[in-house]
Amino acid sequence: MTAGPDAKPAEESPPTSAAGADESGDIAWSDAPYIIGSGMCMGTADVVPGVSGGTMAVALGIYQRLLAAITSVNVDAVKALLKFDIKRVMSLLHWRFMACLGMGIALAFAVMIKIVKLPHLLETHPKQVYAIFFGLVLASALILGKRLPHWSPPRIVSLVIGVGVGWGIVNLVPVETPENPAFIFLCGFVAISAMLLPGISGSFILLILGKYAYIFGNLTKPGVVVPFALGCGAGLIVFSRFLKWLLHRWHDTVVAGLVGLLIGSLWRIWPYQHEKTIIVREKPRVIESHPFLPDHLELGVIALFVVGLVLVFAVEYLASRRAKT
Numbered sequence: 001m002t003a004g005p006d007a008k009p010a011e012e013s014p015p016t017s018a019a020g021a022d023e024s025g026d027i028a029w030s031d032a033p034y035i036i037g038s039g040m041c042m043g044t045a046d047v048v049p050g051v052s053g054g055t056m057a058v059a060l061g062i063y064q065r066l067l068a069a070i071t072s073v074n075v076d077a078v079k080a081l082l083k084f085d086i087k088r089v090m091s092l093l094h095w096r097f098m099a100c101l102g103m104g105i106a107l108a109f110a111v112m113i114k115i116v117k118l119p120h121l122l123e124t125h126p127k128q129v130y131a132i133f134f135g136l137v138l139a140s141a142l143i144l145g146k147r148l149p150h151w152s153p154p155r156i157v158s159l160v161i162g163v164g165v166g167w168g169i170v171n172l173v174p175v176e177t178p179e180n181p182a183f184i185f186l187c188g189f190v191a192i193s194a195m196l197l198p199g200i201s202g203s204f205i206l207l208i209l210g211k212y213a214y215i216f217g218n219l220t221k222p223g224v225v226v227p228f229a230l231g232c233g234a235g236l237i238v239f240s241r242f243l244k245w246l247l248h249r250w251h252d253t254v255v256a257g258l259v260g261l262l263i264g265s266l267w268r269i270w271p272y273q274h275e276k277t278i279i280v281r282e283k284p285r286v287i288e289s290h291p292f293l294p295d296h297l298e299l300g301v302i303a304l305f306v307v308g309l310v311l312v313f314a315v316e317y318l319a320s321r322r323a324k325t
């Protein structure tokens with residue numbers, strides 16, 4: 001199949017240690033500390049809306065290996081598993097890479113959720129948290145846009161469509177969304193798919209779906225974590241293959257649409273919001289939220305917005321330096 005006009009050449013896989021990878025393409029055990037550390041960086045990024053785990057993987061030089069590990073879960077591996085041919089399964093899967101990366105991500109989640117308590121801060125200090133989130137997402141949009149060599153008419157159209165879709169999502173999605181397993185599964189599917197895209201944050205998707213604090217605040221509850229994990233697993237298997245094809249064929253057009261999606265979604269995370277609430281089961285529930293410009297911007301809010309900008313630009317700087325070496 002011929003590639004489209006936006007097609008990009010395949011990137012080289014990141015170097016491994018002197019021990020190298022085994023025949024399946026998995027890492028050597030000597031690479032484990034670096035992959036665990038990379039997982040911790042990605043996990044920290046994934047908890048923060050606006051900082052993309054995919055971008056962090058690019059910065060750390062493991063993005064291509066990540067996609068290769070995900071796509072190693074294929075039909076042959078499933079057939080071997082159904083036959084209980086464990087040796088064959090282990091030879092097909094990049095299990096050492098996935099285990100080490102998963103361990104690092106889990107450690108980062110534990111720190112950010114149980115020690116830093118970021119979801120709780122979102123509820124107790126929304127203005128300050130949304131200020132840093134706004135900076136994170138705006139910087140991500142600017143960086144993605146800068147990656148395009150030029151803005152042709154099709155890419156401008158894609159940008160406009162993306163803005164419309166982003167604005168539509170944050171306005172059509174109810175402020176209060178369901179907490180049933182089916183919707184949590186959908187959140188996992190969409191969030192993990194977004195996480196695979198450099199520049200798009202899975203946590204930001206949860207934020208605009210109204211489930212960021214709920215999911216990260218209930219990761220110890222099976223009723224939440226099981227459907228969310230199943231959704232993530234399904235998203236990884238389905239979307240990773242589609243993503244590889246889409247980015248190879250229509251890379252720049254897709255990126256332009258993603259820039260628009262981020263810009264259109266900024267409406268939801270502006271720090272100053274007029275909220276309309278009702279009482280449901282003795283708890284206040286937000287049913288409407290509209291941004292407004294206050295008479296005076298607070299210095300602390302401005303400072304946190306700048307912190308968000310600087311953080312994403314720093315990650316992008318590291319990624320660009322890594323790509324040049």
